[in-house]
Amino acid sequence: MTDPDTEPTLGRLVEQLSEQTSRLVRAEVALAKAEMAQKAKSSGLGIGLFLAAGAISLYALGVLIWSAVLGLGEAWPLWLSALVIGFAMLLLAGGLVAVGVRLLQHASGKPEAIDRVKSDIATVRANLSSTARKEKLP
Secondary structure (H helix, E strand, C coil): CCCCCCCCCHHHHHHHHHHHHHHHHHHHHHHHHHHHHHHHHHHHHHHHHHHHHHHHHHHHHHHHHHHHHHHHHCCHHHHHHHHHHHHHHHHHHHHHHHHHHHHHHHHCCCCHHHHHHHHHHHHHHHHHHHHHHHHHCC
């Protein structure tokens, strides 16, 4: 049999559980903060690309308008070249939008730390209930 003097008391076990739970929660909160900071950085980059796409689109609109004016009054090559440049700028803006959307989709969603905390809570509850059942047995 085990020596009752070397076994920790119920009060000490509860104290250890409290300390370990507190440490675990602090670690999970720190991890969640780090994950959210990374996602915020990625979101910022995506938003920046959207702004760049908007600026390029404004220039493209100016070029397209300029090419339409020149196309009405001039011969074929000048307005055609301006039209091609305008469409190329729109394609570039579309590419930036696509990259920005991909970055924002990657940054969305809840951090994995939330799932880990829920799992930890479920494990602690399961262990506490199994311990309580064992203590009730004769």
